[in-house]
Amino acid sequence: MPYLDISHLEKSFGTNRVVKDFSLPIEKGEFVSLLGPSGCGKTTVLRMVAGFETPSAGAIRIEGKDVVPLRPNQRNIGMVFQAYALFPNLTVAQNVGFGLKIAGVAAAESRARVQEMLELIGLPEMGGRYPFQLSGGQQQRVALARALAPRPRVLLLDEPLSALDAKVRVRLRGEIREIQRRLGITTIFVTHDQEEALSISDRVVVMNAGIADQVGTPFEIYNHPASPFVASFVGTLTPFEATVVDPAAGTVMSGGLTMNLGRALAAQAGASLPIALRPEAVHLGRASGREIVLPATAREVEFLGSVIRIRAEAGGQAFLLDTFNRHDAPPPQPGEPVEISFSGRDVVVIGGR
Amino acid sequence: MTSSRIWSWVAFGLGVAYFLLPLVGMFEFSLRARRGEYSFDAYASVLGDPQFRTTFAYSVTMALVTILLGVLIVLPTAFWVRLRMPRLRPLVEFITLLPLVIPVVVIAFGYIRLYNTSSILPLTGSVMGTNVLLALGYASLSLPYMYRAIDTGLRTIDVPTLTEAAQSLGAGWATILGRVILPNVLGAVLSGAFLTFAIVLGEYVFAALLNRPAFGPYMVWISGNRAYEPAALAVIAFAITWACMGLISLVSRTQKHTRARS
Numbered sequence: 001m002p003y004l005d006i007s008h009l010e011k012s013f014g015t016n017r018v019v020k021d022f023s024l025p026i027e028k029g030e031f032v033s034l035l036g037p038s039g040c041g042k043t044t045v046l047r048m049v050a051g052f053e054t055p056s057a058g059a060i061r062i063e064g065k066d067v068v069p070l071r072p073n074q075r076n077i078g079m080v081f082q083a084y085a086l087f088p089n090l091t092v093a094q095n096v097g098f099g100l101k102i103a104g105v106a107a108a109e110s111r112a113r114v115q116e117m118l119e120l121i122g123l124p125e126m127g128g129r130y131p132f133q134l135s136g137g138q139q140q141r142v143a144l145a146r147a148l149a150p151r152p153r154v155l156l157l158d159e160p161l162s163a164l165d166a167k168v169r170v171r172l173r174g175e176i177r178e179i180q181r182r183l184g185i186t187t188i189f190v191t192h193d194q195e196e197a198l199s200i201s202d203r204v205v206v207m208n209a210g211i212a213d214q215v216g217t218p219f220e221i222y223n224h225p226a227s228p229f230v231a232s233f234v235g236t237l238t239p240f241e242a243t244v245v246d247p248a249a250g251t252v253m254s255g256g257l258t259m260n261l262g263r264a265l266a267a268q269a270g271a272s273l274p275i276a277l278r279p280e281a282v283h284l285g286r287a288s289g290r291e292i293v294l295p296a297t298a299r300e301v302e303f304l305g306s307v308i309r310i311r312a313e314a315g316g317q318a319f320l321l322d323t324f325n326r327h328d329a330p331p332p333q334p335g336e337p338v339e340i341s342f343s344g345r346d347v348v349v350i351g352g353r
Numbered sequence: 354m355t356s357s358r359i360w361s362w363v364a365f366g367l368g369v370a371y372f373l374l375p376l377v378g379m380f381e382f383s384l385r386a387r388r389g390e391y392s393f394d395a396y397a398s399v400l401g402d403p404q405f406r407t408t409f410a411y412s413v414t415m416a417l418v419t420i421l422l423g424v425l426i427v428l429p430t431a432f433w434v435r436l437r438m439p440r441l442r443p444l445v446e447f448i449t450l451l452p453l454v455i456p457v458v459v460i461a462f463g464y465i466r467l468y469n470t471s472s473i474l475p476l477t478g479s480v481m482g483t484n485v486l487l488a489l490g491y492a493s494l495s496l497p498y499m500y501r502a503i504d505t506g507l508r509t510i511d512v513p514t515l516t517e518a519a520q521s522l523g524a525g526w527a528t529i530l531g532r533v534i535l536p537n538v539l540g541a542v543l544s545g546a547f548l549t550f551a552i553v554l555g556e557y558v559f560a561a562l563l564n565r566p567a568f569g570p571y572m573v574w575i576s577g578n579r580a581y582e583p584a585a586l587a588v589i590a591f592a593i594t595w596a597c598m599g600l601i602s603l604v605s606r607t608q609k610h611t612r613a614r615s
Contacts, residue, residue, distance in 0.1 A: 052517055072520040083511055085518035089536040099522035143518075150522065 001064055003028035003186055004049075004154055009058035011044050011210075018044050020210040022058070029184040031177065033197035036207035037233065042190045045207075046156050049188065051075050062153055078147030082159040084139040086131040092142050093118070093127035099150035117145035120179060137168040144176065148183065155180070157189040161196060173200050194234045198222060206230045223348065228274060231350045237276040238320050239350075244271045250344075255317055259292060262345035274350040279309060281346035282321035284332075290341035294319075298332040312340055376591070383584035395585035404571060405586075412560075412568035415484070416553035419491040420546045423499040426492065428542065431503045432534055435512045442504075449500040452493050457558040464490055465562065483563050490559045495549035502548065506541025507534070543604050547597040555590065 002025035011019040019041040026032050034042035047053040049060055051072030059066050067075050078099075086095050093114050100110040118124045121141040131139055140160055147155060157176070161169040177200040180187050191197050197204050198218040206214045206221060206229070214226040225231035231239070242254035250261040252273055267273055283290050296314035308331045312319050319340055323331070332338050386394035399405050427449075434445050452460065468476035468486055476482035512534070519529045535542065560567030572590070576583035 050517070050521060052520075072517070073523045073525055076523070077521060079518070079521040081514050081518060083514050085511065085514040087515065087518075087533055087537070088510065089533075089539075098519070098524075102523040102528060146518075146522070156521075 002026055003030075003063060004188075005059075005061040005064075006045070006049065007059050007061070009045065009048060009060065010056045011041070011048060011053060012056045018210050019048070019055075022210070022212055024205060024212065024215065026186055026188070028186055031180055031187045031189065031200060031202045033189045033191060033201040033204045034207055035191055035194055035197040035204050035234070037192060040207040041210040042192075042205075042207050043158060046158055046188060046190045049154070050077055050079050050156055076150070076152050077154045077156060078150070078152035079156040079158065080140070080143050080147050080160045082162050084131070084136070084143050084163075086139055086143055086146070088131055090130075091127065092123070092129050092131070092134070095131070095142055096127075096145045096149050098146060103150055113149055117149050120148070120182075121145045122175075135168075136164050137172055140164065140172060141175070144179065148179075148185070153186070155185045155187045157187065159190055159192070161191070161193075169196075176200065198234070206233060208233070225348065225350055228350050231274075231276055231348065235278060236320060237278050237348065238282075238318060239274065239276045240317070242273045242275045244269050244273050252347075255315055257292070257294075257315075259344040259347060261347050261349065262343075265349065276348045276350055277319065277342060277346065278348065279320040279322040282319055282340055282342045284310065284321060284323045285339055286341050290343045292344065293339055293341045296338050296340045298334055298336045298338050301331050301334055303331070310338075312338055314340060376588075379584050380588055383581055383588055386581040395581035396589070398579075399575075399582050399585050399589065402582075408566050408568045408571035411566050412554050412556075415488060415491060415567065416550045418488045419495060419553050420549050422488055422492040423495050423545070423549055424503075424542055427496070427499045427503050427545070428535065428538075429530060431500060431507055432512065432530060435504070435507050436516055446500070446504075449496040451496075453497050457494065457556075458562070460490065460493065461559050461562040477563070483565060487559055487563050487565055487567075490563075491549075491553050491556065494556065494559070495545075495552055498548040498552070499545040502541045502545030503538060506538030509541075510534075510537045540601075540604060544601045547601050551594050551597055554593065 004026040006022060006024045006026075009019055009022040010017065018039075022041070022045055024032070034045060036042045044053060048055050051067070051070060051074075055068060058068075060068055062075075067077075087098065090098065096117050097110050097114045100113055105113070114127065115124065118127055121144060123138060123141060123145075126134065126138065126142075131142070134142065140163075143160070160176070161173055164172065173196055189197070189201065198221070201218055203215060204218055204221045205212050208227075208229045214221060214230045216224075216226075221230065221234055225234060228239070231237060240254045242252040242259070244265055244267045245251040245253050245258065247265040247267055247269055250263045250265055252259055252261060252265070252275065254275065261275075265273065286293055294314040296312040296319065298310055298312050299318070300311040302309040302311075303325070306325055307322050308325050310321050310323065310331065312321060321340060325331075383395050384391040384393065386392060386398070430445065434442050464486055465477060466472075468474055468482075470478040476486040515533055515537070516529055519533045524533070554568055555572070556567065557569035557573055561570045561573075572583070572586055575586060
């Protein structure tokens with residue numbers, strides 16, 4: 001039995017169905033991210049788990065017990081908000097101790113727990129400060145400590161990093177994951193940032209138009225997207241339309257080019273098959289193990305720092321490719337003829353392996 | 354100094370004179386109770402009058418009751434409208450403005466008709482009942498000020514998120530209102546409270562029609578029967594109002610967590 005079991009959840013606002021038959025079993029201590037564009041229903045699912053929205057249908061069970069009839073303050077679920085939501089009139093220590101005070105925890109025990117939480121988030125000296133005296137990153141850490149202090153059964157994180165600047169965001173997401181691992185708390189994290197979701201989750205749920213398009217580990221989601229939406233939303237890729245030639249041998253044809261994907265395909269010969277290439281699978285120039293070599297023309301060159309992203313065109317088809325930046329090998333200029341190479345084994349079959 | 358600057362100062366001086374001269378005149382007049390020299394005799398007479406003390410104490414008590422009643426009615430209403438029914442805000446604002454539109458005499462007569470001794474709820478039949486009716490009347494008179502002050506205070510905080518944060522930490526509605534919302538809009542509540550205090554202290558129509566021993570009717574009575582005392586009373590009333598204003602700014606400055614905002 002899963003620790004947190006969301007089954008057949010539905011939510012409609014008037015005639016607008018924002019969550020459709022959403023099911024997700026989560027094991028104890030798991031870190032699951034809900035990833036999707038705005039309006040896909042991910043925050044609504046989170047708010048239903050928290051109790052701020054009532055599902056139109058379905059059940060949310062924690063340790064086998066349905067929590068839907070319970071009010072938000074009866075669920076013992078911690079939540080961290082995008083806007084921090086620290087109480088401005090209370091000090092950091094009072095904020096962290098708020099849930100403990102409501103739970104009727106004795107003063108001495110509460111003080112010790114608050115100190116423990118402040119040490120956990122690396123702000124042991126900040127107990128006496130007010131929220132306005134802290135930076136955004138510090139405020140969000142306090143919000144995390146406040147949510148964790150009453151030992152909630154589940155932790156919900158609603159885009160907690162979105163309001164922070166890039167460097168703080170990367171550092172804090174590592175800290176959040178570290179704290180979550182240490183406490184072993186079951187966590188649902190909502191984000192629209194795929195890098196964030198892939199980097200810290202045990203499993204990722206990619207949501208689109210109220211439906212869970214794919215549930216899997218970051219590795220599975222990235223390498224074996226189950227739908228064209230997942231393929232396009234997670235990472236960058238170049239899509240192709242191919243025709244299956246020999247499904248047993250894994251041979252397909254696209255734009256007059258025959259490719260062997262190195263694995264059997266679950267499709268009939270002659271059927272069309274959506275395939276794609278990740279930019280990191282395409283190499284600039286020839287390379288061993290990349291049997292397909294195409295003459296191309298560089299069209300756009302984007303310098304991203306450690307990586308250079310090139311859009312090249314071969315036989316009327318655009319290819320995106322990433323190459324590491326090397327100070328002794330300047331990238332091609334737009335319009336310059338180049339050679340690109342890739343292997344059929346690196347081709348991503350959308351909706352199947 | 355340029356000529357435009359001179360004219361600015363002239364305009365400023367005229368404005369100050371317009372407001373201050375009547376006050377200075379009144380103050381000067383209030384000191385003339387003793388023939389041929391200035392004295393505080395009028396003030397001593399007013400402050401020594403047992404009727405002043407009882408009416409003032411009565412009005413202060415009524416003001417405190419009204420403030421409590423107003424906060425209890427307005428804070429949860431404004432909070433709920435902001436949290437759950439933002440579409441109703443224009444309607445609630447309109448309702449709270451009604452006491453400014455309808456003359457107090459009309460409201461008072463309406464109350465007397467509704468709650469007289471032959472009605473289902475005969476509040477005017479006893480002293481305590483009349484006091485309750487008066488407090489309710491004052492609370493309705495203070496609605497426009499109290500609602501606007503509290504609603505403005507609520508606008509400065511993220512009511513829905515703070516409420517949800519408190520709920521997720523186990524707080525019920527009373528805790529949310531008392532320990533999260535109220536402390537964060539305390540400055541606004543106090544400014545509404547002091548305005549209410551000033552209104553109740555000077556209110557005449559309600560108290561006179563309900564025949565209660567309030568400060569407003571006393572001021573009217575004394576101005577018809579004495580020469581220097583009304584002026585002294587007016588100066589005292591001004592001093593109280595200014596003290597209230599001073600308290601508002603003092604309280605809003607001493608709130609630690611709002612220092613960064615100001």
